[in-house]
Amino acid sequence: MSYIDLIIYKTYAELRRDIxxxxxxxLWWIIEPLMYMGAFYxxxxxxxRSGGENYASFLLCGLTSWKWFSSTLNQAANSVVAHxxxxxxxxxxxxxxxLIPVLVNWVKFFFILVLLLIFLWxxxxxxxxxxxxxxxxxxxxxxxxxxxxxxxxxxxxFLMDLRVLxxxxxxxxxxxxxxxxxxxxxxxxxxxYLYLNPMVSIIESFRTVLLDSKLPNWGxxxxxxxxxxxxxxxxxxxxxxxxxxxxxxxx
Amino acid sequence: xxxxxxxxxxxxxxxxxxxxxxRFSREKFWALKDVSLxxxxxxxxxxxxxxxxGKSTLLKLLCGILxxxxxxxxxxxxxxVSLLALQLGFMPQLTGRENAIMSSILLGMSRREAYxxxxxxxxxxxxxxxxxxxxxxxxxxMRARLGFGVAMETDPDVLLVDEVLGVGDAHxxxxxxxxxxxxxxxxxxxxxxxxxxxxxxxxCDHLVVIEQGCSTLEGSVSQVLDVYKKSAETx
Numbered sequence: 024m025s026y027i028d029l030i031i032y033k034t035y036a037e038l039r040r041d042i043x044x045x046x047x048x049x050l051w052w053i054i055e056p057l058m059y060m061g062a063f064y065x066x067x068x069x070x071x072r073s074g075g076e077n078y079a080s081f082l083l084c085g086l087t088s089w090k091w092f093s094s095t096l097n098q099a100a101n102s103v104v105a106h107x108x109x110x111x112x113x114x115x116x117x118x119x120x121x122l123i124p125v126l127v128n129w130v131k132f133f134f135i136l137v138l139l140l141i142f143l144w145x146x147x148x149x150x151x152x153x154x155x156x157x158x159x160x161x162x163x164x165x166x167x168x169x170x171x172x173x174x175x176x177x178x179x180x181f182l183m184d185l186r187v188l189x190x191x192x193x194x195x196x197x198x199x200x201x202x203x204x205x206x207x208x209x210x211x212x213x214x215x216y217l218y219l220n221p222m223v224s225i226i227e228s229f230r231t232v233l234l235d236s237k238l239p240n241w242g243x244x245x246x247x248x249x250x251x252x253x254x255x256x257x258x259x260x261x262x263x264x265x266x267x268x269x270x271x272x273x274x
Numbered sequence: 275x276x277x278x279x280x281x282x283x284x285x286x287x288x289x290x291x292x293x294x295x296x297r298f299s300r301e302k303f304w305a306l307k308d309v310s311l312x313x314x315x316x317x318x319x320x321x322x323x324x325x326x327x328g329k330s331t332l333l334k335l336l337c338g339i340l341x342x343x344x345x346x347x348x349x350x351x352x353x354x355v356s357l358l359a360l361q362l363g364f365m366p367q368l369t370g371r372e373n374a375i376m377s378s379i380l381l382g383m384s385r386r387e388a389y390x391x392x393x394x395x396x397x398x399x400x401x402x403x404x405x406x407x408x409x410x411x412x413x414x415x416m417r418a419r420l421g422f423g424v425a426m427e428t429d430p431d432v433l434l435v436d437e438v439l440g441v442g443d444a445h446x447x448x449x450x451x452x453x454x455x456x457x458x459x460x461x462x463x464x465x466x467x468x469x470x471x472x473x474x475x476x477x478c479d480h481l482v483v484i485e486q487g488c489s490t491l492e493g494s495v496s497q498v499l500d501v502y503k504k505s506a507e508t509x
Contacts, residue, residue, distance in 0.1 A: 025379070025383075029380065031385070032376060033376065036376055043368065044367045109380070113381065114337060115380070267340055270339045271293060
């Protein structure tokens with residue numbers, strides 16, 4: 024079986040299904056994140072934090088990269104379990120299953136990214152060549168997303184309880200990722216712990232590149248890359264070890 | 275003649291254990307305990323057993339969905355074994371064309387091959403005019419024909435069939451048994467699993483009897499029939 028073809032066609036099929044089953048079709052890829060971000064914007068900009076200059080741009084940079092991360096993980100964690108019927112009928116290496124939501128959400132992310140860039144331009148952040156530095160930042164986040172997805176998807180079938188932990192853990196992590204606040208505002212002894220969360224560095228890099236037109240902190244990104252590669256190796260190993268166990272556990 | 279033909283898959287004292295459904299228990303449930311058999315090229319093997327004897331587990335083992343926990347399973351290199359699965363991975367919101375491609379890829383084709391086979395799939399299924407309509411608008415019969423059309427186009431060396439002959443209407447049953455006969459004519463191997471002795475003895479040339487996870491009898495249809503009938507009488 025051509026597993027690359029399987030991943031690509033299945034990704035296409037899931038995107039197509041997303042569009043086919045709702046009246047507004049593809050528009051939802053834009054409306055849904057707008058609603059999500061609008062809600063946070065309303066609460067944090069108008070209420071709790073009472074705004075500040077450019078707070079909207081600050082917030083949306085964080086939410087764009089966070090939404091990609093959390094949507095993928097929520098779906099990927101469930102990906103092997105969701106295909107329990109399929110894996111009883113045909114042998115497929117289970118490692119391809121989490122890669123499908125990774126690709127699906129990557130495609131959707133690009134729609135939101137374009138929207139964000141247009142919004143920033145509109146808010147007075149003119150595009151500069153520095154924006155190209157976003158490419159390595161996005162690739163590092165992709166590695167992180169793949170790593171987390173593989174590990175979670177490999178473990179969830181054995182420990183369904185993890186699903187609840189993932190959903191709620193992601194909510195907690197969202198508030199610890201520096202989406203709503205600057206990590207620099209915290210006392211230095213706390214900052215060290217906050218940086219243990221790789222999403223803090225990613226979100227910071229998005230802002231440095233887009234809002235400050237500066238180079239991201241490559242050292243931090245290198246750290247995230249190493250951590251992600253470790254997760255990918257771990258996830259890959261788990262799938263290799265348990266590949267033919269999933270059909271038993273999920274029967 | 276079948277003795278001279280090549281062995282594609284062989285099982286020696288194979289067992290498959292499932293984890294216990296009880297929480298925190300390390301006990302295992304052996305769905306297959308001791309199965310030995312071999313599948314030769316061009317052979318049609320029937321696997322006879324009661325409900326719960328381990329027939330479905332055996333099929334999953336043969337096509338690689340499960341791995342043996344004991345014993346030895348040998349598969350000749352590059353032997354493509356697949357379970358006859360109808361409407362594999364179908365998504366009702368997608369069109370017949372998209373589902374046919376998805377299913378074909380899952381059954382082992384490349385994307386390019388899948389596109390090439392589309393026409394004959396739809397010709398077989400007799401639904402050319404509905405190719406680009408969502409499968410959710412199809413009747414049950416159209417869906418079944420499309421599923422069967424895809425299965426017809428995949429050509430594994432060993433096809434595994436799980437009591438499929440018992441389901442569907444008469445027309446469908448005829449079509450499926452015609453397909454099996456055609457495959458046998460082409461010298462492909464088929465494994466059919468059933469609890470009905472009559473179906474198996476009509477279609478197969480070899481039989482294996484499975485009781486409570488163990489293979490108890492193996493041989494040509496006439497050999498097995500003799501022994502099986504005698505033992506049934508004594509019980």
